[in-house]
Amino acid sequence: MDLGAARGKGGDVARETEEARFLDTVQSQRDMRCVITDSQAIDVVSPLLMGNDIPHTTFSIVMANYLSGGALSTFVDGLEGLSQMASGERPKKVLISEACNHDRITSTCDDIGLVQLPKVLERLVPGVEFQHTFGRDDEFLSDDLSKEYGLVLHCGGCMLSPQQMRARIDVMESLGVPLTNYGVLLSYAKSAAALNEVIKPYDLELPSSML
Ligand code: SF4
Numbered sequence: 001m002d003l004g005a006a007r008g009k010g011g012d013v014a015r016e017t018e019e020a021r022f023l024d025t026v027q028s029q030r031d032m033r034c035v036i037t038d039s040q041a042i043d044v045v046s047p048l049l050m051g052n053d054i055p056h057t058t059f060s061i062v063m064a065n066y067l068s069g070g071a072l073s074t075f076v077d078g079l080e081g082l083s084q085m086a087s088g089e090r091p092k093k094v095l096i097s098e099a100c101n102h103d104r105i106t107s108t109c110d111d112i113g114l115v116q117l118p119k120v121l122e123r124l125v126p127g128v129e130f131q132h133t134f135g136r137d138d139e140f141l142s143d144d145l146s147k148e149y150g151l152v153l154h155c156g157g158c159m160l161s162p163q164q165m166r167a168r169i170d171v172m173e174s175l176g177v178p179l180t181n182y183g184v185l186l187s188y189a190k191s192a193a194a195l196n197e198v199i200k201p202y203d204l205e206l207p208s209s210m211l
Contacts, residue, residue, distance in 0.1 A: 006044040019048055026054060034201050036062060039187055046194045057198040060156070060183030065202065069162035071169050072202050074179055079188055079210065081151030081178025085125050090150035090178070093129040094121055097152060097168075100159040101135045112182065117153065120189045152179045 004010065005018040026035060026049070035056040037045045042058060049056045065072035084090040096113050110116050113132065121128050131149075152172055157165045172179040187195040188210075196206045 001041060003041055023048060042194045046197055050197055055201050057201045061198050063156055064181050064183045067157050067165060069166045073204055074169055075181045075184040076199055076204050078178040078180035082124050085128060085150035091148060092127060093149050095131050095149045095152045097133045098155040099157045149177055152177055153185060154181050156182055
């Protein structure tokens with residue numbers, strides 16, 4: 001899809017032409033069961049597909065589920081940590097955890113874990129505090145998670161095996177700490193309704209209180 005045209009940069013006629021071309025392309029696919037799109041395009045793709053009853057999801061949702069060995073429902077349930085922090089039910093502090101030590105050049109770009117996600121979380125839960133961990137399991141597991149944190153926000157974990165990611169999820173579940181992941185939180189922050197659509201192919205839905 002030409003996202004510029006679909007967002008109306010060339011005017012209404014160009015937008016309608018692009019929408020029609022996109023829908024024609026999708027609907028002409030034989031035996032098509034589901035569209036997988038970039039989450040950056042979800043604002044224009046999702047309304048079109050929803051309006052035509054076409055199931056769809058995003059690469060980041062597919063990867064969140066795949067890299068965690070099928071734990072997408074845990075990440076969706078973990079979003080409830082946001083309202084629990086806002087209501088004072090859980091500590092207003094988020095552990096942002098990345099599974100590797102990649103370069104973080106915050107002077108020239110907005111690093112997702114250090115800059116972008118804290119901004120999103122501050123908007124969703126004003127006054128929230130942050131702690132970061134990068135890398136090894138012992139660092140990740142060393143904090144007293146259940147008492148200190150209202151939410152653990154984990155990266156996509158592309159440097160972990162599904163077994164390693166599963167081990168981290170098991171720790172969170174046994175401690176009862178809400179856990180979500182970068183892609184799920186960013187989708188939710190962009191549009192709860194759109195997130196609700198892209199998890200439907202996995203037979204999941206957000207509770208109505210979150211929509
Ligand atoms: S998603 Fe991959 S590259 Fe990014 S922080 Fe996590 S392990 Fe590192």
